[in-house]
Amino acid sequence: MSSSESPARSGNPVLSIIVPVYGVEGYVRQCLESILDTSVAALEVIAVDDSSPDNCGAILDEMAAADSRLRVRHLDRNVGLGQARNIGLDMAAGDYVWFFDSDDHATDGAVRAVLDRLKAARPDVLIVGHERELWDGTRVPNSGGRYFRDPPAPDTFTCAERPSVLRIMMAVWNKVIRREYLLELGPRFSEGYYEDLNVSFPLLMAAERLSLLDRVCYVYRQRRSGGITSSASRRHFDAFDQYERVFAFMDARPGTEPFRGLMFDRVIGHALMILERGDRISPPDRAEFFGRLTDFYRRRRPAGSRVPGGRLKTVKYRLIDRGAYGPYRAAVALVEARRRARTLPQAAVRSARRGGRVGRRLLGRLYYRVQLRMPIEENLVVYAAYWYRGVSCNPAAIYEKAAEIAPHLGGVWVIKPGGPGPVPDGVDHVTPGTLRYWRVMARAKYFVNNVTFPNAVVKRAGQVHVMTQHGTPLKKMGLDQMPFPVGAKGLDFRAQLARADRWDFLVSSNPLSSEAWRRGFPCRYEMLEIGYPRNDRLAVATLDERARLRTRLGVPEGKKAVLYAPTHREYRDGYRPMFDVERFTRELGDQYVLLLRPHYYYPAARNGQHQELVMDVSAHASVEDLCIASDVLLTDYSSIMFDYAVLEDRPIVVLANDWETYRLTRGVNFDVTASPPGVVARTEDELIGAFRTGAPWSDTAAKARDAFRARFCPWDDGHAAQRAVTRVFLGGD
Template sequence: MPPTDLDRPQGRRHLRLHQGPAMPPSEQPARPDHPLLSVIVPVYEVEGYVRRCLESILDPAAAGIEVIAVDDRSPDHCGAILDEMAAADPRLRVRHLDRNVGLGRARNLGLDLAAGDYVWFFDSDDYAEEGAVRAVLDRLAATRPDVLVVDHERELWDGERVPNAGGRHFRDPPAPETFRCAERPDVLRIMMAAWNKVIRREYLLELGPRFSPGYYEDLNVTFPLLMAAERLSLLDRVCYVYRQRRSGGITRSASRRHFDAFDQYERIFAFMDAHPGTEPFRGLMFDRVIGHALMILEKDDRIYPSDRAEFFGRLTEFSRRRRPAGHAVPGGRLKAVKYRLLERGAYAPYRAAVTLVDARRRAKALPRTAVRFARHGRRMARRLLGRLYYRVQLRMPIDENLVVYAAYWYRGVACNPAAIYEKAAELAPHLHGVWVVKPGAAGSVPDGVDHVAPGTLRYLRAMARAKYFVNNVTFPNAIVKRPGQVHVMTQHGTPLKKMGLDQMAFPVGAKGLDFKAQIARADRWDFLLSSNPLSSEAWRRGFPCDYEMLEIGYPRNDRLADATSAERTRLRAGLGIPAGKKAVLYAPTHREYRDGYRPMFDVERFARELGDEYVLLLRPHYYYPAGDGQDGERVRDVSGHPSVEDLCIASDALLTDYSSIMFDYAVLEDRPIVVLANDWETYRLTRGVNFDITAAPPGVVARTENELVEAFRTGAPWDDTAVKARAAFRARFCPWDDGHAAERAVRRIFLGEDPGGG
């Protein structure tokens, strides 16, 4: 690619979390200091992971590094995250590309921008183990190798860490501080990736290999680097954590682009052709290439069935041309059979042999599997007996005009689903909406709203035959998603706290959760609503499934964006709030580390010291039963009120802790927000958070009860400092709450139109 293509002014397509400096970090002049290590991080569609990646590299104690992040025209909020982090740490430089160029070319660009003695190519959804960067810097300074190879572990989507299967090559036998490839050729058997190798920059530039376009772009770089190096070094320490995501992995998806591997293989052997000293490695490299290609072929998710014979034929041609003279087939009898069939180009017998091996493997596991299925089958038999009607209905046609709505585990008509329901009645009147409401809450359903009770025959029929499903939590595990049905997850708050798979690192918050079942339910989602960029980042990481993210704001907040003084007056009268009094809505979150609900401060003292000017509206988290508060002139229990949006509009200020209600309340531009953070450290460590609310709050932060009382007594929530903080918070976390979120949802989900907006 011509250099001028990358030096043009860089365009942007994403929303910024907040305004950065006048001159973007990517365009600031290079620093005069000379780093020992440049870490190059191409970035594309990893908004849920890139923050942790960069934080793990930017160790505050690691001097002598620079990080070059190349935003490869990422269509999500990666660019904004990079700018935010670069503004906070001068060691991070960002280059935004005006078009997507792919991983290989983005790495090459980062290499051209690097100033360090060494370069380390990082994938932006992976991360460095704690202390790894310092360990790498120490080893580089001590040994000055051409290439330093570091150990790694895989992190599976469920949090399990899997050691490197080739880790033995780091220590068996013990390696000298530096060596040549000919002295330890097994180094070529270590994971064939760029990210586990730290490379002397001048050596890489002088040797000449560049990362290629297409899949497997690092093969033709990493192997030549190892073969030609005068000084190799092994760091027997897990430095790199390779995150194996459930979805989004390019090389773990079916595509004809896996044929790119053959061009990369040819580049490796062309390098050996041009470098006579590499002859001793030909046999080992041939086996590495054939083993890699057969792995691609035999994985069900890589090569389309219709392309497998062609792929096998390409590999046969490569094998015949590149097999070294006198090459002996490594391994056991099965591998020898594969090699012979490959040489003959006999794909059908090869496929039969692979199928036979798989069948034998399954047969060995059959006794254990049979026991599991027997146990599962007995449970399912009992369930199926009571749900035979549902199974019959699953065979009936889908009702294209039926929408099933639910909220808060069938507690009533509320939240984002309710706002979408109302807008659909206006914009898509051909649709019929039915709500699932448990019997105890049926009395709160507005007149004219069709609803069913869970478990009834009508409920089972609707769940089997509806075209659309809209919920702010989740439907039961037993619900079957039929082809053609559409599930919409609206969520019900901005995730200040960790959610989904992120909770696995916090046992207190994760107690009793079944993450595999949680992700299986998320696999049903076709659409997931996001209220702001922070939410998008957290949802991608917490629920790594294949859905369309609708960055449109929360439909329930349309009411807050459009609230009028007349509506506010009406709601205050209905709640019995006397004229002239300041109504403070107290809405705390749930705490997993505490049993039951107890206010985090002395409510009586608060009301007494603030006097008759104030009335406190108590609204505990919906996990707790209504009516356990008190009712009087200064304190009102509003836990049973059906609409939290009504309470927000009617109140004069919000008092909360870490509840997501603050992000919604901020839509009301003229309403103060006070955060009582008297147990912040405990909550942060037990529940996990995505954002430090004490560092950039929506107003006043009180650390103690005395500070809380004093803030209201002095009027601090209404002063200029609090107003500015609230404005910055609203700009960052309410960018799409313009009163039209429900319309955007209806137009995209039900009418198939471009939603516009965020």
């Protein structure tokens, strides 16, 4: 196996944190930032890129270039979590090692607290507190936290003196281990699932000095989807092999006999949890898994051990011993039926309320239900954009390319009355709520949208949903908005994820987008890293097209057209330009014309005396037209800057006069003031001064734009729509 590795760093670290990385581009940056405590020098972080198929490798290299404490090892093939940990261990130079999962993170000050405790206690193994973080941001305390405090623990102890440590979470990530002790003891991480069991338990049993840090240091992210051990697979059978290794260690290790009963109970409890969770062992494999458990039970049950207390637990143990899977399954089903019976009244109330809502729209919904039983029309595509506002954005670009290279497909747009512009000639469309609308929504094969379809839309087996999005997420989106109550006001995140569960494909404009979408919408879709189809026009725009568009828009000949396109601000009521438009046009003179394009939530404001120098283009159907026709973009934190950067020769000016307020209220994924696409103005005076001096056209601004473009427009080559059509509609790569 070949690999590449960043150079070793000088110095003698006290702590080596080892982070295997695979398929976590949405989380790995937070993980590494949480452990690269700037106040800690005696630290090395070893990230092992286990041939990750996403952008993790690039993220690791970027962060390693910025922090010499981070070393990166790139593997040329995937070896799995256990072997990746072993590789990191062999690279480590610290006195202690701490194994992190790359989608988890440390709490503030955790690394410093761990180092302080290591210095004070000098343990073989330090066990730290942890919490679970659910998909909605809820923190769940460690259920084994009582073993840290009851009874109070001395600074150091052995497992024989405090066997309850074997009941603390069995993972390796809550244990900081003296490296020489681990190497001398000899266990290595195994292949397969639950690869750390045969390391964690022997380390605790054999240690001469154990210590507890009763502080939440580690946050275990319980991902909504994509977690290895929370998905159905026969690999969950690996747990038995891993526990056999633990018992083999005890067979060969004197002094471990007192731990057998406790370990036996841990195995039975863990195996039953795997079996009863319902999402780990597929129904056809459950009887076989139960049989493996019976075999383990009979072979490894300690002589003279008693069945644990509790009637249900006693029944389960006896059925396992007998190998009676049928009666066991009946017992579990009876308990579940009783639980459901207790919640039936509440469920009946909810069902009645839903029935009332359906009744108010009875005709359309009944027709929709009938149509859902009819065959899917394999060549029918439904398109929509901006909540049915018209034909635009990425869906429009895909629609046009499909007509060119997949003419066998028929496209229907959903457009509500009173949209911002007329429907183009020849475009087939339906009005929401009509019978034909419900028919195409029930029977189309493909759905392409840049926002989302209503909750009432049912995703049928065999239908394909494509989410194109409509901008690079400079601001936080999806679940990332939860810590920002101003930006998240009124959002139903559970409903958001339910809608995202319908997506089969998600279009990404650049690596930043991929990283943000994975975090914000952690669902099971294929990421199409192809660039934005709507930007194809910008990538191939010509001077002739620019001239035609300027004439059509009425841009006066010889004037520089400044396209002003700000973003929406949740902390403000309504739309107001972030600068004095009247002053801007007055002081810059008649060589400029300002094209006002507010966020689509608002109409443009046209106040002031110099109306001949201000054009309201808020109703123009295509923002791509405006980009091509203009000479320079003036924006703030709008995603339009990422699109405009595709135009290689056009300056970009960012007015960031409320950056701190926006950052704190909305949340951002990228500091545009630190790595801007051109000139950044912090005040209105700076904005006017920049245009007066020609700063947007300077070499400094051009270099900034080129760097920005290289980073955020790597896939915008004029063929994004073709790639989308080829992959989704034609089944190609």
